[in-house]
Amino acid sequence: MRRDTRRLLSWSPRAAGIYRNRHSAPPVVRFTVVMLALMGAFLLGRASVPPPQATPMPLRSPGPTAHEIPGEPSVAPTRGRERTGGVSTPEKLPAYLRGFAMPIAGAKVPDNPRLWPGAKREYRHGVHQGVDFYVPYGTPVLAAKSGRVIRAEVCYVEMTPRFRDQLLAATRELGKTPRDILDLMYGRQVILDHGIVDGHRVITRYAHLSQIHPAVKVGALVRQGQIIGFVGNSGTSSGARGTRDDAHLHFEIWVNDRYLGEGMEMAEVGKLLRRVLGGN
Numbered sequence: 001m002r003r004d005t006r007r008l009l010s011w012s013p014r015a016a017g018i019y020r021n022r023h024s025a026p027p028v029v030r031f032t033v034v035m036l037a038l039m040g041a042f043l044l045g046r047a048s049v050p051p052p053q054a055t056p057m058p059l060r061s062p063g064p065t066a067h068e069i070p071g072e073p074s075v076a077p078t079r080g081r082e083r084t085g086g087v088s089t090p091e092k093l094p095a096y097l098r099g100f101a102m103p104i105a106g107a108k109v110p111d112n113p114r115l116w117p118g119a120k121r122e123y124r125h126g127v128h129q130g131v132d133f134y135v136p137y138g139t140p141v142l143a144a145k146s147g148r149v150i151r152a153e154v155c156y157v158e159m160t161p162r163f164r165d166q167l168l169a170a171t172r173e174l175g176k177t178p179r180d181i182l183d184l185m186y187g188r189q190v191i192l193d194h195g196i197v198d199g200h201r202v203i204t205r206y207a208h209l210s211q212i213h214p215a216v217k218v219g220a221l222v223r224q225g226q227i228i229g230f231v232g233n234s235g236t237s238s239g240a241r242g243t244r245d246d247a248h249l250h251f252e253i254w255v256n257d258r259y260l261g262e263g264m265e266m267a268e269v270g271k272l273l274r275r276v277l278g279g280n
């Protein structure tokens with residue numbers, strides 16, 4: 001027993017009598033020892049070089065850039081973004097997108113992407129540039145932010161269905177919606193100027209109104225939440241037919257001649273709309 005223990009403690013291939021020297025070892029044993037040595041070296045090598053995923057991730061990355069939120073390329077990022085489960089969301093909106101309220105009391109950003117900016121409008125061969133809030137005809141429309149009236153289409157006269165169809169025929173022929181035709185199809189509209197925020201000019205448009213509030217005149221100052229008009233369907237095919245069908249507010253936010261959501265993926269547009277209009 002003691003002799004066995006001593007033999008075990010002093011064990012080595014040579015002492016164990018497996019082989020006396022390198023050249024005398026049988027080929028199978030030599031092969032096994034070399035392979036074990038190579039595997040050991042390989043494992044040691046791996047352990048000394050951390051795998052790529054072990055590289056610490058930065059907690060913060062650069063803030064929102066111009067192509068993520070419409071505006072100028074010179075947009076100064078306000079804050080960083082936080083990584084949450086691999087999905088990064090802007091921590092804070094840039095100043096020019098803050099301070100908006102819903103233009104319809106109690107409304108929510110619609111879930112249907114067809115009602116968001118960027119949705120196709122096949123009937124006029126163009127793209128939607130605002131958000132549609134489908135609410136009953138006559139619902140008050142509120143200023144989304146304090147500002148000055150720069151347009152109040154108080155003299156709007158509804159198109160005849162025939163004339164409207166002629167305009168749509170032109171969009172078909174051109175494969176796009178010319179600016180003046182689009183403007184006419186907004187119907188009775190109001191545009192508010194919210195000033196220049198950090199070098200970004202911000203305006204909002206309220207279209208298809210049934211009425212414009214008498215206090216809303218070009219140059220007048222309106223406060224956030226003030227009633228500027230009432231929901232209707234002016235400029236739409238239903239409006240041209242003289243019905244009250246299809247009543248909705250078409251609402252746009254423009255930043256430096258680009259509509260909110262312009263050039264963005266639709267999924268991102270929805271998120272941005274909720275962040276801008278959803279109580280910030």
Ligand SMILES: [Zn+2]
Binds near residue numbers: 130131132250
């Ligand atoms: Zn619309």
